[in-house]
Every structure is written in structure tokens, then in C-alpha cells.
Amino acid sequence: MIESKYGAARVSDAITTRSEISIEPVTDKRGRAAFVDCGRAFSARLENFVPQIRSEQIELVDPNKNPFFGHGRAQLFIAHRGGRAVGRISAHIDELALTMPADQGFGPGTGFFGYFDAEDEGVAHALLATAxxxxAGEGMMRVLGPISLSIWEEPGLLVRGQDHPPMIMMGHHPAHYAGWIEAAGYAxxxxLYTYDLDISREFPPLVQRIVQSGHKNARINVRRVDKSRWDSEVQIVLGILNDAWSDNWGFVPFTPEEVAYAGKKLRPIIKEELNMIAELDGRPVAFMLTFPDVNDALAKIGGKLFPFGWIHMLRWLRYPKGAGMRVPLMGVLKExxxxxxxxxxxxxxxxxxxxxxxxxxxxxxxxxxxxLEDNQGMLAIADTIQSKINREYAIYEKKLG
Structure with missing residues (x-):
């Protein structure tokens, strides 16, 4: 028996440990900080990990600050053994995800786990059982994960690509977590894939011809995002995004509150030259966002703004010379x-x-x-520009009850 203040979670004798594991629910501000610190301690053990800013990590699990909690609820858990934190997990429900069609991945009765870290397999299984x-106590019949917390934040477990540092807003996990999750009954x-691209060389002739043809088409205009009209531009991107992605697996509408929150957080790293909106006959129909990899700067300051890290960060924000570039989102209207x-x-x-x-x-x-592994359009584009898969993330599922 693994004892939990939330409730006892039964696990097989094969995965119990000699020392008692206590799993406690997080109930306050101090607990949320401890939850984040537990994850940071695990991350610090990983090769190629990049330390993030602690205050921003705490904000993501704060119901008063992260707009995810406007349509979702979560319970955070920390596992202890011998008075020491040895793992953590979140169990959460997205009310918007419950309203989506089941054939798009989520739907009625689907809950989630995320923020998964564990010292050993016994702790891993105890945490999963608790989540x-x-x-199940909240009426869920199926669990998906890891997704932390929103599908728009950090979905999936890194199962390939631990040999190089993650880019901005990318999860980084040890390879052995996959085996522990699968052994707990998850399939x-x-x-999800990420693709690495050498942008110092020109694209193949076929792509160049397609681009040149587009420039000759008077109906098409590709322009930069205009930060002087930031709120308006954000709304244009939101409208295209929610339309373009609405049939995708795992889609949940990006709410105006989440867009405003993300816009405020991301604005300092947005460079107009790197973010595009495409217009057809004067109407916005597509967008592509690109973020300079702030992890380049965070690695140099150890994720700490004080006492002097903020100086380096300000310099980097003004001109992120040589930074890697990540394209996290793009979309074209469904029509x-x-x-x-x-x-x-x-x-x-x-x-x-x-x-x-x-x-x-x-x-x-x-x-x-x-x-997504079955997004044939994006897979074809990635192949045509001669990019290569460099990271693979897995989202697992399990029936409850």
C-alpha cells in the first residue's frame, strides 16, 4: 500500500519499495513552489537540460495566474520517501477538452496527467495510480498524458532526442520514463515530431520556384507582424489558429484570455521580421510564428535573472545574434x-x-x-525543405476503471 493524504493508491507488490512512499496533494502557495522545485531538481540531473526561470514555472501552476484554470482544474501531488521529495505529478481536467469530439483525441470522460517526474519505477507507478x-473520482473514464497542463503548453514525453538541448517551450525528459509509463498499462x-533545419543554406530549387511564383501573384501578400498594432495582430492570429487547427487531433480552442496571457509573455521575444501573416485578396488567411531560442540565454545565466542575469537577458532580447529559431505554430484557414x-x-x-x-x-x-505524426501537409512541407526529425514526443493513454 502506498499511502497518500489524498487517498490510498494500490500498486502491485512488484513495484513497491522497501521504504514507505507518501504522496501528498498540493494545497497552497508553498506547496506549488515545492512542486516546481521538485521538478527543477529532477531536470538538473539531465544531460543537456536548460534551467528555466523559477517564478515563471510557479506561475504556470498558479490558479490565479495561468488562464488555463479558467476552463480547467488540477490537483498537484508530490511523492516523499524518508522526508525527501522523490517525484511529482499533476492530475487535471480541461472542461473545453471534454466538449470536443471523441474522434479528435479528447472528448467526454477524458482527463490528463502531467508534470511527471519520479526517482524510480515504484514511485512512478504510485504517482500514476494516485493521479x-x-x-476517476472526478468521473473521468480515460487518462492521457503527459500533458502539462494545456495541450498548448508542453504536450508529450520526450522519447527521442535527449542528446541535444531543448528549444524554447520544449519538454526534456529522461528516456527511461517511457518504460515506466508503459509498464503501468499505458499505450x-x-x-509528435520536431524537425531540425539548416537555415544557412537555400531551399531546394522546387521550393524557390514555388516562392517566386507566389511573389508574382498579385492576390498574395506576405507581410511581417506589426507590433505597433499588437492586439489587432494577436486577434488575427487567434482567428486563423482556431480555424486552421479545429480538426486536428487534440485540438482545444485557444481562449482570448490564454491568447492575451501568451501575447504578454511572448511579446519581448517577438521580432517582427520573424513572424509573418499571409493575405489573399487583402484578407489574412495564414500565419507563421518564429521565436528566437531564449534557452540560449537561459543556459548562460543558469535560469537566474538575479543578481546579474537580467543584464545578459536584456542584451539578448535586443539582438539574439546566432540564436536558434523555433517555429512552434503556423496555420492556414481550413477553406x-x-x-x-x-x-x-x-x-x-x-x-x-x-x-x-x-x-x-x-x-x-x-x-x-x-x-503530429499524421499531419500529412506539414510532414510533406518538412520533407520538401529537407529538414530532419530531431525529437520525438509520445502522448500515452489508459482506460480507467
Whole structure:
């Protein structure tokens, strides 16, 4: 028996440990800080990990600050053994995810686990059992994870690509977690890829011809995001995003509150030259966002702004010279899906960003992702520009009861 203040979680004798494991629910501000510190301690053990800013990590699990909690609820748990934190997990429910069609991955009765860290397999299984018990008590019949907390934040467990540092807003996990999760009865539900791209070289001739053809089309205009009209531009991107992604596996609408929150957080790293909106006949129909990899700077300051890290960070924000570039989001309105013009707009935006990243910012490396394993359009684009898979994330599922 693994004792939990939330409730007893039964696990098989094969995975219990000699010392008692106590799993306690987080109930206050101090507990949330301890939850984050537990995760930071595990991350610090990993090769190629990049320390993040602690206050921002705490904010993500604070119901008063993260707008995810406007449509979701969560219970955080910390595992202790001998008075020492040896693991953590979140169990959470997204009310918007419950309203989505079941054939799109989520739907009624689907809950989630996330923020998963464990010292050994016994702790891992005890934490998973505790999260499952909480979700079942809330009426859930199925669990997916790890997703921390929103699908728009950090979905999936890194199962390939631990040999190089993660880029901005990318999870980084030890390879052995996958075996522990699978041994607890989970099966892979979906695979997500990221693609590595050498942006110091020109794209293949086929892509160049497609881009040149687009520039000759008077109906098409690819322009930079205008930060002087930031709120308006954010709304344009939100409208395209929620339409373009609405049929994708795991889609949950990005709420206006989440967009405002993300916009405020990301604005300091947004460079107009690296973010594009494509217009067709004067109407915005596509976008592509690119973030300089702030992990380059965080690695140098050890994730600490004080006492002097903020000086380096300010300098980096002004001119992130040589930084890697990540494309986390792009979208084309559904009415244009499966059309030639959709791929043309994508190539035009990618090429415009590549030129700016390589020319103005002296960047040589880009990364695209996440990309769903069955997103044939994006897979084809990634292949055409000769990018290569460099990371693989897995989302697991399990029936409850």
C-alpha cells in the first residue's frame, strides 16, 4: 500500500519499495513552489537540460495566474520517501477538452496527467495510480498524458532526442520514463515530431520556384507582424489558429484570455521580421510564428535573472545574434486546406523568415514543431525543405476503471 493524504493508491507488490512512499496533494502557495522545485531538481540531473526561470514555472501552476484554470482544474501531488521529495505529478481536467469530439483525441470522460517526474519505477507507478484515482473520482473514464497542463503548453514525453538541448517551450525528459509509463498499462496514443533545419543554406530549387511564383501573384501578400498594432495582430492570429487547427487531433480552442496571457509573455521575444501573416485578396488567411531560442540565454545565466542575469537577458532580447529559431505554430484557414495555394503560402512564409533569421540575426539553425505524426501537409512541407526529425514526443493513454 502506498499511502497518500489524498487517498490510498494500490500498486502491485512488484513495484513497491522497501521504504514507505507518501504522496501528498498540493494545497497552497508553498506547496506549488515545492512542486516546481521538485521538478527543477529532477531536470538538473539531465544531460543537456536548460534551467528555466523559477517564478515563471510557479506561475504556470498558479490558479490565479495561468488562464488555463479558467476552463480547467488540477490537483498537484508530490511523492516523499524518508522526508525527501522523490517525484511529482499533476492530475487535471480541461472542461473545453471534454466538449470536443471523441474522434479528435479528447472528448467526454477524458482527463490528463502531467508534470511527471519520479526517482524510480515504484514511485512512478504510485504517482500514476494516485493521479488515476483522483481523475476517476472526478468521473473521468480515460487518462492521457503527459500533458502539462494545456495541450498548448508542453504536450508529450520526450522519447527521442535527449542528446541535444531543448528549444524554447520544449519538454526534456529522461528516456527511461517511457518504460515506466508503459509498464503501468499505458499505450501510445499519438506521436509528435520536431524537425531540425539548416537555415544557412537555400531551399531546394522546387521550393524557390514555388516562392517566386507566389511573389508574382498579385492576390498574395506576405507581410511581417506589426507590433505597433499588437492586439489587432494577436486577434488575427487567434482567428486563423482556431480555424486552421479545429480538426486536428487534440485540438482545444485557444481562449482570448490564454491568447492575451501568451501575447504578454511572448511579446519581448517577438521580432517582427520573424513572424509573418499571409493575405489573399487583402484578407489574412495564414500565419507563421518564429521565436528566437531564449534557452540560449537561459543556459548562460543558469535560469537566474538575479543578481546579474537580467543584464545578459536584456542584451539578448535586443539582438539574439546566432540564436536558434523555433517555429512552434503556423496555420492556414481550413477553406484553403489541401489546396496548392496553402502550401505556396507556407513556403513563402518559411523562406521569408529563413532569410531574415540567417541574414539579420546570423542564425544557422531552425526547428519546426511540434508536428503530429499524421499531419500529412506539414510532414510533406518538412520533407520538401529537407529538414530532419530531431525529437520525438509520445502522448500515452489508459482506460480507467
Amino acid at each position: 488515476e484515482a483522483w481523475l 501510445r496514443a499519438k506521436t 484553403l486546406h489541401n489546396s496548392r495555394i496553402a502550401s505556396q503560402l507556407a513556403f513563402m512564409m518559411i523562406e521569408a523568415i529563413r532569410q531574415e533569421a540567417n541574414g539579420k540575426f546570423r542564425s544557422s539553425r531552425g526547428e519546426l514543431g511540434w508536428v
